[in-house]
Amino acid sequence: MTKQDSLTTSQDNAPSVLGRRRFMNTAALAGLATVVACTDKGTPAAGAAAPASGAAAPAASGHEIAGLHPKPGELDTYYGLWSGGHTGDMRVFGMPSGREIHRIPCFVPDALVGWGITNESRKVMGTKPDGTLKYTVGDTHHVHASYKDGNYDGRYAWINDKINARLARVRLDYFICDKITELPNVQGFHGIFPDKRDPVDPKINYTTRVFCGGEFSIPLPNVPTEDGSKYHSLFTCVDAETMEVRWQVLIDGNCDLVATSYDGKLAATNQYNTEMGVHYEDMMSAERDACLFFNVARIEEAVKAGKFKTIGDSKVPVVDGTRASNQEATKALTAYVSVPKNPHGVNASPDQKYFICSGKLSPTATVIDVSRVLEWFDGKLAKIDDAIVAEVELGLGPLHTAFDGRGNAFTTLFLDSQIVKWNVEAAIKFHNGDKNAKYVVDRLDVQYQPGHLNASQSETVAADGKFLAVGCKFSKDRFLPVGPLHPENEQFIDISGEKMVLLQDHPVRPEPHDFIIFKRELLHPKQVYALDDFSLAIKDPKESGVFRNGKKVTVKITSQAPAFSLREFKLKKGDEVTLILTNLDKIEDLTHGFAIPKYNVNFIVNPQETASVTFVADKPGVFWCYCTHFCHALHLEMRSRMIVEA
Amino acid sequence: MTKQDSLTTSQDNAPSVLGRRRFMNTAALAGLATVVACTDKGTPAAGAAAPASGAAAPAASGHEIAGLHPKPGELDTYYGLWSGGHTGDMRVFGMPSGREIHRIPCFVPDALVGWGITNESRKVMGTKPDGTLKYTVGDTHHVHASYKDGNYDGRYAWINDKINARLARVRLDYFICDKITELPNVQGFHGIFPDKRDPVDPKINYTTRVFCGGEFSIPLPNVPTEDGSKYHSLFTCVDAETMEVRWQVLIDGNCDLVATSYDGKLAATNQYNTEMGVHYEDMMSAERDACLFFNVARIEEAVKAGKFKTIGDSKVPVVDGTRASNQEATKALTAYVSVPKNPHGVNASPDQKYFICSGKLSPTATVIDVSRVLEWFDGKLAKIDDAIVAEVELGLGPLHTAFDGRGNAFTTLFLDSQIVKWNVEAAIKFHNGDKNAKYVVDRLDVQYQPGHLNASQSETVAADGKFLAVGCKFSKDRFLPVGPLHPENEQFIDISGEKMVLLQDHPVRPEPHDFIIFKRELLHPKQVYALDDFSLAIKDPKESGVFRNGKKVTVKITSQAPAFSLREFKLKKGDEVTLILTNLDKIEDLTHGFAIPKYNVNFIVNPQETASVTFVADKPGVFWCYCTHFCHALHLEMRSRMIVEA
Numbered sequence A, B: 001m002t003k004q005d006s007l008t009t010s011q012d013n014a015p016s017v018l019g020r021r022r023f024m025n026t027a028a029l030a031g032l033a034t035v036v037a038c039t040d041k042g043t044p045a046a047g048a049a050a051p052a053s054g055a056a057a058p059a060a061s062g063h064e065i066a067g068l069h070p071k072p073g074e075l076d077t078y079y080g081l082w083s084g085g086h087t088g089d090m091r092v093f094g095m096p097s098g099r100e101i102h103r104i105p106c107f108v109p110d111a112l113v114g115w116g117i118t119n120e121s122r123k124v125m126g127t128k129p130d131g132t133l134k135y136t137v138g139d140t141h142h143v144h145a146s147y148k149d150g151n152y153d154g155r156y157a158w159i160n161d162k163i164n165a166r167l168a169r170v171r172l173d174y175f176i177c178d179k180i181t182e183l184p185n186v187q188g189f190h191g192i193f194p195d196k197r198d199p200v201d202p203k204i205n206y207t208t209r210v211f212c213g214g215e216f217s218i219p220l221p222n223v224p225t226e227d228g229s230k231y232h233s234l235f236t237c238v239d240a241e242t243m244e245v246r247w248q249v250l251i252d253g254n255c256d257l258v259a260t261s262y263d264g265k266l267a268a269t270n271q272y273n274t275e276m277g278v279h280y281e282d283m284m285s286a287e288r289d290a291c292l293f294f295n296v297a298r299i300e301e302a303v304k305a306g307k308f309k310t311i312g313d314s315k316v317p318v319v320d321g322t323r324a325s326n327q328e329a330t331k332a333l334t335a336y337v338s339v340p341k342n343p344h345g346v347n348a349s350p351d352q353k354y355f356i357c358s359g360k361l362s363p364t365a366t367v368i369d370v371s372r373v374l375e376w377f378d379g380k381l382a383k384i385d386d387a388i389v390a391e392v393e394l395g396l397g398p399l400h401t402a403f404d405g406r407g408n409a410f411t412t413l414f415l416d417s418q419i420v421k422w423n424v425e426a427a428i429k430f431h432n433g434d435k436n437a438k439y440v441v442d443r444l445d446v447q448y449q450p451g452h453l454n455a456s457q458s459e460t461v462a463a464d465g466k467f468l469a470v471g472c473k474f475s476k477d478r479f480l481p482v483g484p485l486h487p488e489n490e491q492f493i494d495i496s497g498e499k500m501v502l503l504q505d506h507p508v509r510p511e512p513h514d515f516i517i518f519k520r521e522l523l524h525p526k527q528v529y530a531l532d533d534f535s536l537a538i539k540d541p542k543e544s545g546v547f548r549n550g551k552k553v554t555v556k557i558t559s560q561a562p563a564f565s566l567r568e569f570k571l572k573k574g575d576e577v578t579l580i581l582t583n584l585d586k587i588e589d590l591t592h593g594f595a596i597p598k599y600n601v602n603f604i605v606n607p608q609e610t611a612s613v614t615f616v617a618d619k620p621g622v623f624w625c626y627c628t629h630f631c632h633a634l635h636l637e638m639r640s641r642m643i644v645e646a
Helices: A019-024 A119-125 A296-304 A370-377 A424-431 B019-024 B119-125 B296-304 B370-377 B424-431
Strands: A078-083 A089-095 A099-105 A140-148 A151-161 A166-171 A176-182 A187-194 A209-216 A231-239 A245-251 A258-260 A266-271 A288-295 A318-320 A334-340 A346-348 A354-358 A364-369 A388-393 A398-403 A408-413 A418-423 A440-445 A450-455 A467-472 A488-494 A501-508 A515-519 A545-549 A552-560 A568-572 A576-583 A592-596 A601-605 A610-616 A621-626 A639-645 B078-083 B089-095 B099-105 B140-148 B151-161 B166-171 B176-182 B187-194 B209-216 B231-239 B245-251 B258-260 B266-271 B288-295 B318-320 B334-340 B346-348 B354-358 B364-369 B388-393 B398-403 B408-413 B418-423 B440-445 B450-455 B467-472 B488-494 B501-508 B515-519 B545-549 B552-560 B568-572 B576-583 B592-596 B601-605 B610-616 B621-626 B639-645
Touching (some): A099 B501, A119 A610, A140 A187, A151 A187, A151 A515, A187 B621, A245 A296, A266 A346, A334 A388, A354 A370, A354 A398, A364 A398, A388 A424, A418 A450, A501 B099, A545 A568, A552 A592, A576 A592, A621 B187, B089 B140, B119 B610, B140 B515, B151 B187, B151 B515, B166 B187, B209 B258, B258 B346, B266 B346, B288 B296, B346 B398, B354 B370, B354 B398, B354 B408, B364 B370, B388 B424, B418 B450, B552 B568, B552 B592, B576 B592, B576 B601
Parallel strands (some): A552 A576, B245 B318, B398 B450, B552 B576
Antiparallel strands (some): A078 A515, A089 A099, A151 A166, A166 A176, A231 A245, A266 A288, A346 A354, A364 A388, A398 A408, A450 A467, A488 A501, A545 A552, A592 A601, B078 B089, B078 B515, B140 B151, B151 B166, B258 B266, B288 B334, B346 B354, B364 B388, B398 B408, B408 B418, B450 B467, B488 B501, B545 B552, B592 B601, B592 B621, B621 B639
16 A cells, blocks of 8 residues: 555445545655554555545534534633643633633743742742752643542643653642642653542542553663663552652553543553664564553552562652563453554543554554453453454544544544544444444544544543544644644534534644543632632731841732732842732732833732742842733733832 | 713713623722813713623624634634733734634743744843843733835734833744844833834835833933932834844833834824822823824934933933923924823824824823824924814723724723724814714723724724724633633624624633734745754754764754654763754644753754754753654654763
8 A cells, every 4th residue: 555545444435535635645654654554354445535524514414513603702611621732731721612711831831820930839840959940841741630420520630741751730620730740760751541439449439549651661760771671661650639659560561641440440551662662663563562451459459568669769669560470360460451553542431341542553443341351350351352342443543532422432543634433332243243333433534633532521421422622733724824833723523413523623832632621510610719828828908018037038018909019119139039919809800910120020919819939139220010910990000119229 | 970980972872781880890990980080071971881782792784704713624814913911922813713823932931832942042032141041021012013115014023021121023934033122221111113114215115113112210220219300211213124222212201002103204102101100199190191202313313413322331322302302393303292191002093194092091082193293393383282183082991092994993991891983083073163073983892891902904004994803801701710810802893884793702811912913915924944044954864963072062863754863862971962953854834843851851843944952961861852743653753862871
């Protein structure tokens, strides 16, 4: 097959539509023809492709999505939490409109909020001994939220930073990041997923752990060596409340994405480099890689029993999850289910039965039966690969899978630039020999090269099959040109009917990877802080003033539109100043800002919030501190004069 | 009148609709009742307000705007350039959809692009002697673009940073910031506007200057003093090409917004604090403040004649534009036209005839005839205030004005949360005594507290009256709740018919202030760089390698999907490393990223771009540098192993 070809399975009877394939002849495919393997099921028909339905998608009957664009004053009906990619934040979208209503800074400073500027945010972000921020870059990939009884409970969301192996937690009451944990001995922290309940205690029907997949294998401890056997990856469990690392598992191969079972017993990660290659050519020599399952209860028993080691300076217990040490099923901590070539993506179906892995370099999806994996751990299944109940062809470059709660799965095909809708039970029948079982339900061209997708409520027991978002990695010609850096194209698709209907293209700053979409009723945000939440709160303007202790000076200020409590304050050159600002305004949306020219200080205080900054008064002169957040007709006049005497 | 009242002029016959006024009873108004002055024209009728047309805006006849939301695959028809507020960037919207298609980092680091990380961007941003960035915060307010023959020519846009008095230029071919200039002796740099042609040379029919208004008066030079007479503001002219400061004008009062005449002869700034007060109560004691005009040609003659001083370390010539020194019209460099109480906003009408100033604390707009201001400078007008051809009541808290090119003006009313559409020539007739002249054409409630507004092509001779955007400072209940920090609400309004029609609410990250909207045909962006644009470009992968000169090491790498030219490179602990990366991919949208875990390095290279970073290899170990920008099916496998030996 040539690189322009699209794989068509026996499931398709679609006419060839090659026109739109002009975009496929790009470097996104270059060289891939030689590495894409076809399984022994079905014969690819060269040159055939699915019908194009992009721009000219017809209105299909049976569809429910109306009011995609809310009229002025109408609210969206779903929240979307998007990873912000390299901007290091979590983005909040109103759905289905796709309007960005918030960015929650996590790993990267945010000059609006003062994230990375205020003492409070710097404590969350982490600083070096010299007081500067430890990191100012990030690469967020995955967003997932806390569960209760299999649905989101509105407490927390988590997001990862791949570059520096950090996990951030976001409080969903105030939509702020409150804790960040750096995982020890991990490089390329990729997938995350919270557990959905405790594997042992039935009363704990909510999230208490977050699982984190380490992607890059490194020497452990990290001393340079060319001995490949010294390179390993770790799978990490973080406590959802304390955000401390509970334990890690040393594994063979790497971790990519992560998924968890609804019963709390299993976590899983797909592995694209079981070869343990260090060059990319070496990473795709094997025909099959793996989906690696973790038996959570057994791992925690092993930790409790002291069956662990530690690595380098880290005190975190590390148990042995390698293949060689886990051959005996009834004692195994881990189980390696084989899946075809460099899989990317593992997702748990909302009927709680299956984990689905996509082949990436194989055109297949593999359906793994959760109950059979548990049977293997119990010694009741001879071979772990017998947990595979289907392995069917979908198209070229399958990556991630979402669900509609009606038995259908939706998988992105990176190379085909398509979403394929397929029926899981029909796929199982087909895999079992029923060649009349039509598992492919529909295909939709997307623009272009889709990565993650997710459907409304897809990863919960309440999957509702309303609509779906897909993160396309290339937008090419879909938006007005804005120079060499293109936006990504998040496309929204109506999945309420038999056929998928493309609703809209939505440009976003590169590059979100993953996201979740859930009903707005599941969240109960607070829009005004409580003064008592802040230990430094200045509760009365009368407490304002300049308090000197040698060279250490504390400046206490309050804000009430349109004035700061101090109209001016005097400092001496060389003072180490901590400025504390409490916003005493109580009215929703009445935020103030505080900027000090030439002192690199700017931050906001929301209603009833307190924030502080510390700086050295090293430049003499008059500096007009001013409110940066429009608050009142006299906002421009809202200033305080900082006088630094030489 | 009480604080809930809306001012209604004799122009209105609208029924009272008090329901929506519940939002007006907020601190945004608190205390204002005592400071809002009514002029002697018209009598405010308590309790009467304009009809609400917010959420339930009816379709009005005669409107042209269709396809507000482009179908998938369709392109927007206008560009919008928005200031990014405290995020320190310029935002690019597709209009009329309001979709954000790009953010151009300027004053604040951007972890996606590597802005503030790469050597190239750090040079634009400016560093301290220790190599750290001089500033990492910003507060952008105004965006304006270069002109030719009264319309945009697609070369440059400029944006200001109020906090640190910086002006950034954006190249509109590549949509990147290429130069930043810090204005000397300026604090609170607020308004900007490019000139539209040269005041003297008719061949120069395009922008060669950018005018910058200094808002906060400070001691000049900045040595703390309580002597108010030592406090002054400066009006600054920057060369559009070199971005060097040409000259400054010492003035009485402050500068707020800036506008320029179409003939190139005049620049103007409105002044809200002619009292030179340092506390906000002092800033509103006078009943009239000013719109200050600058005679550009005369100022440049004075500079050429050596009639200037310099301030402190700055070498920039500063001419004397104070009132006392400019009483003689035929020699004056400046002219102070009086306008009512704390004006905010000055805008030049597209018919080239008028400058319009809004009263903010006066319910009026003042229309100033450009030709009469020129007559005064020529000694042909007795009193400069005779240049005022209208001063009419519009409503409470008038701020900024846009135009439809058909003789109508649209002014935001901050306190009334309205836009008022009014006819300029009718207002002049009314002012001249024709009480039957109905100058108010329509009113539209907006949600809530509007600041800037702008119409499509409004500030050009090609104003087309299609649609208008308005930046509402409070969104309150208009979007799903996302915690204490609300988005701003940019509303889009159809102005193609007699009545305004609210099209949509559009949430944005706080807080854009100003923006321009123009036809997409005016821009011709480039989407692939030229290798030769970068002096460090590595033109052949064979040039890659590690080049050592003692402790100084240069690492040269190229990228071509899905691989970096170096699969690994070795360093020694303590090396000072400059890593140069050229993206040899030529295909549009094929951007690569380069992240080094734990080294706080992440940046992108667009097609044919070269970028470099410099860091000290202070941590021994194996570090997987990886591509952060999805580029290929084997993107995850695209890595280079950095080995730092102890």
